[in-house]
Amino acid sequence: MENMAPPRYVYNAPAGTVRRKPGEWVERFAPLVPADGPVLDLACGEGRHTMFFLDRGHPVLAVDQVTEGVEDLASRPGAEILRADLENGNPWPLEGRRFAGIVVTNYLHRPLFPHILAALEEGGVLLYQTLALGHTRKGRPSNPEFLLAPGELLDIVGGELSVVAFEQGRVGENKQAVTQRICAIRKPPGQAMDDIPLHPDPDFGAP
Ligand SMILES: C[S@@+](CC[C@H](N)C(=O)[O-])C[C@H]1O[C@@H](n2cnc3c(N)ncnc32)[C@H](O)[C@@H]1O
Numbered sequence: 001m002e003n004m005a006p007p008r009y010v011y012n013a014p015a016g017t018v019r020r021k022p023g024e025w026v027e028r029f030a031p032l033v034p035a036d037g038p039v040l041d042l043a044c045g046e047g048r049h050t051m052f053f054l055d056r057g058h059p060v061l062a063v064d065q066v067t068e069g070v071e072d073l074a075s076r077p078g079a080e081i082l083r084a085d086l087e088n089g090n091p092w093p094l095e096g097r098r099f100a101g102i103v104v105t106n107y108l109h110r111p112l113f114p115h116i117l118a119a120l121e122e123g124g125v126l127l128y129q130t131l132a133l134g135h136t137r138k139g140r141p142s143n144p145e146f147l148l149a150p151g152e153l154l155d156i157v158g159g160e161l162s163v164v165a166f167e168q169g170r171v172g173e174n175k176q177a178v179t180q181r182i183c184a185i186r187k188p189p190g191q192a193m194d195d196i197p198l199h200p201d202p203d204f205g206a207p
Pocket of ligand 1: 044045063065066087
């Protein structure tokens with residue numbers, strides 16, 4: 001069809017599969033991640049957010065227990081790929097590393113939260129989104145171990161990070177997925193929330 005814009009952020013992954021587009025929460029708040037700062041894509045899967053942040057000029061460390069899906073990104077400047085099982089009781093594999101942005105989507109292993117928060121440098125931005133309780137009614141997973149409790153992400157970052165945005169509820173096609181998502185920032189000392197621009201476009205979201 002003429003004049004049809006090509007889809008944004010649909011990439012060819014190895015074996016002819018197609019990378020899904022980045023989550024809209026990640027896309028929306030990515031501009032808050034300090035420019036050129038290193039990003040961690042934890043439990044990166046096929047690396048849709050790894051590629052998204054590489055495209056935005058960030059160095060990205062992509063971590064997953066299965067890294068075949070991101071092999072095609074390994075040669076990209078700034079890309080680093082780490083295969084690691086994050087749940088086998090081994091020490092946190094990123095000890096001492098700090099990131100300007102940490103993105104975790106569709107993954108939950110609660111013992112990692114202290115490490116995730118500690119890995120966020122001053123001014124750094126946490127973008128976290130995963131399924132929440134209530135999703136049990138809609139499909140898998142049904143085990144509450146893998147589902148956030150109401151307000152849980154707020155409780156986790158509370159006291160340590162400043163919340164820029166938080167949502168919980170049904171999203172997606174036919175509102176099938178019950179999700180919870182947060183954008184929170186480790187403010188440098190002295191910075192007020194009203195110093196934080198929510199979007200680089202000055203007209204975006206204006207009242
Ligand atoms: C549903 S996928 C989400 C992928 C990606 N974050 C996204 O939203 O597109 C969950 C990912 O968690 C990874 N994962 C599950 N258990 C893991 C573990 N013990 N250690 C490391 N990664 C794990 C899986 O390999 C998978 O890639």
